[in-house]
Amino acid sequence: MEDAGTDAGTDAGTGARDRDAEGRARSARPRDGLGRPLPYGARGVERQPEGVVRAPRETVGEAQALLDAGKPFHAHEVFEDAWKSGPEEERTLWRGLAQLAVGLTHAARGNVTGGARLLRRGAGAVEEWAAGSGVRRPHGMDVEGLARWARELAGRVESEGGSVDAGAEAPRLRGTA
Structure with missing residues (x-):
């Protein structure tokens, strides 16, 4: 990108x-x-190396470490690998997670409109996937909490403007977002 x-x-x-x-x-x-x-x-x-095939929990763990380090762009690359290499029935989930990471990237870069838009788009994608699959906690992730986190951050980004601290705003992929 x-x-x-x-x-x-x-x-x-x-x-x-x-x-x-x-x-x-x-x-x-x-x-x-x-x-x-x-x-x-x-x-x-x-x-991040591209095209790496990881087990889902490895993807989540690696992405979480990158998010915590304030590197959401790099976390997006990890999610993108899962999106491209994972099973067809999970691609919407991984695409949505990649969109959340890119939304955080744009918000951290100060792109208010793009950040908020991608955070909301990612939230919708993970919710859509969860509703269609019936799986509420795929690979230990709290998709409802992630969607809530993304929408709240999108609202704050729009109302406050400016950039956010990507590391401080990192979501918790597992457990409470």
Whole structure:
């Protein structure tokens, strides 16, 4: 997910597009803790590997650690892996969780409209999944609590404006959100 206005993976020094080991376009620019691209050569945070297949509880645990560390963009990458590799019947759940993490990312970056919108969209997706599946606590997660947390945060982001502290606002994926 490149930010609008970035070079989308083009090394300005050479004009060549960055590629990963498999030849796919992938920006090699370092990123900050909220996933924003930094200039080439800058010191960024370690990126999440993409395409990792994890057990659901491993996904939840890894994402929680990233959220607690104030890295919701990186947690989104973990959820996105589960969304893409998980069973078809759980994809709406993982997509919704990825949207919650991206919503928190946007809110932490100061994008009030995008943050609130994605938090609400993610809340709706996890609730929709829970209603359709009949599973109230998938992989130990409190989806009702997560949806409530997301909607409350969306309202605060809109009413207060500005950015939020991603680590302080991190939801509890298991237990009470």
